[in-house]
Every structure is written in structure tokens, then in C-alpha cells.
Amino acid sequence: MIIESPIDLKLTQISGQTSQPPWKNIDGSYSDLVCIDGEPSIFNVKQSGENIDFTYTGNVSDKTAIENVKKIYDLDFDLAKFYKYMDSYDELKDMSKFCNGLRLFQAKDPFECIISSICSANNSIKRWTKSIDDMKLKWGRNFNNYYSFPNPNNFKELFLDDEEELLKSGANENNNLKSCGVGYRAPYMRKASEIFTLEIDLSDISKMSYDEAFETVLKVPGVGPKVADCILLYGFGFIQAFPSDVWIKRIVSYLYFDGKDIKVEKVREFGMDEFGDYAGYVQLYMFHYARKSGLMERLK
Structure with missing residues (x-):
């Protein structure tokens, strides 16, 4: 079944989010075990255009299975609205294009x-x-x-x-x-x-x-x-969290504080205050953009 919600499935899988390792990948089809109320199900997702094609096996209803796969891949989050938000800021606008389709990869356990x-x-x-x-x-x-x-x-x-x-x-x-x-x-x-x-x-x-x-x-x-x-x-699912370490500190300092040395705890506070309910997503996009665009190398 096609779930119409834009996502880059590969990018989301390999982005290093600490909910879980990437799912088993066989020819671009990702699958893993998902236990729902103690019942084991095998979820399988693959890219279909900008959406995903979802199938599963297990003793759960279609409604329950769809609710769970939507939760894991955060498919109810409005990416288009988020991109309009990012594009309104010079510091962030390049990230929405570079990381297009990246979503939170939420824990199944x-x-x-x-x-x-x-x-x-x-x-x-x-x-x-x-x-x-x-x-x-x-x-x-x-x-x-x-x-x-x-x-x-x-x-x-x-x-x-x-x-x-x-x-x-x-x-x-x-x-x-x-x-x-x-x-x-x-x-x-x-x-x-x-x-x-x-x-x-x-x-x-x-x-x-x-x-x-x-x-x-x-x-x-x-x-x-x-x-x-x-x-x-x-x-x-606390989307206002802004995980901050030395790398996020360097990125935020470069983008917002002219490269000045600031404490990690101040970066965390800044991220939560500045981005509100988008904080978790902004952090995810910042980190991936810096890691893959070459920015992180320049900030070492």
C-alpha cells in the first residue's frame, strides 16, 4: 500500500539517528521486526516516487500497522510547512534542499x-x-x-x-x-x-x-x-529537544555567533528557544548538512 507522505527513505535510514540501526536493506527494500502489543510483525518499506510502499506480515490490523509505520517514519509531520520555515532564514535555507525528504526515524522500541x-x-x-x-x-x-x-x-x-x-x-x-x-x-x-x-x-x-x-x-x-x-x-517524540555536542556547537557558532566559542549548554538553550517545536528537526538537518556538505570538515 502506498502511504502518501514525501520521504527520502534511504537518507532517513542512514542519517545516524539513535533510535535504532538501519533496517535490513535488500535491493532498496527496508524491513525489520516491529512488536505491537507483544505481537511480532515484519514491516517492509520501499521508495515509491516520493512516497513509500508499505507491506507487513503479522497478526495486526491494517489500521494499527499503518499507525505504527507512520509513527516510526514520522509521516504525519508536515515537511512542506517545515521547508517554508527553513527557507525564510538565510542560515537554514540551503539545508532544506540538501536534506530534502529527511524525516525523524522514531524508535519502535x-x-x-x-x-x-x-x-x-x-x-x-x-x-x-x-x-x-x-x-x-x-x-x-x-x-x-x-x-x-x-x-x-x-x-x-x-x-x-x-x-x-x-x-x-x-x-x-x-x-x-x-x-x-x-x-x-x-x-x-x-x-x-x-x-x-x-x-x-x-x-x-x-x-x-x-x-x-x-x-x-x-x-x-x-x-x-x-x-x-x-x-x-x-x-x-519530544520534538523540542535539541541534542547538542561539540559538533552542533561549532555549526551553531558558525551560523549564528560569528564563530565565537560558546558553551554546549548555551547552544542547547539557544536551539530550543530559537526553533521551538522545530528544534529536533533543525538539529537533524543541521548535522546531516554539515556532515555531508563539507561544512564539518571546514569547522574542525
């Missing part, structure tokens, strides 16, 4: 987004996405060779490293978090799973105000302001 976002800190897109895929292969549930992400309750029981695995199981079979290439982040990830099993209900976060949700996610070890905003934007 908020806990996967939390672990992906922790994993992405000081890491390349290629490395963190491979780590997440490795976790799914090792500990996810297999549905026709598509794998779920382990749930928080199971994740908190995982071994951290070779030493703990050998001590507790009597063997070393690379069945631990560090075997997935996450390094120093392993204890942060396991602690996150403990927190979201024993202390915080994941489903409560989307019901909070942005400020309350931000402070709640910051309680997780290894989660600073940038990672917290990634979790809130890609995992829970």
Missing part, C-alpha cells in the same frame, strides 16, 4: 533507543549500529530471522565482560556486553536496564513534561544532556 543512544556517545555511526545489531543477534528473540532487542528485564542479567562471564558461568563464549564492542559503556547500559526495570516505568516518560522527562533520563549513568535529548527526541 524505546529501550533499544536508550541503549543505542548510550552506545553512540563518543562513537561512530558504523560502530554503534553494529553493536546494537550484535546485541539483537545474541540476546533478542528470533522471528523468521529478524531479531527483537532484549527487554530491560533480560538485559539486566547480561554479563558485563569476559571476566564476569567466566566467573559466573564457568565458561567464556563471548556472551557478554563488551563482546559487542561497547567498551566502557557496558556498565552504564546494564544499570540503565536495572533502572527501567526496578525504578522507572518506561511508559511514564512520554506522559511527562519535557523538563521532567529530561531530568528523569539524566539519572541514568552515562547519560549526559546530549544523550538525554537524543533519547527524548528519537525514543519518546
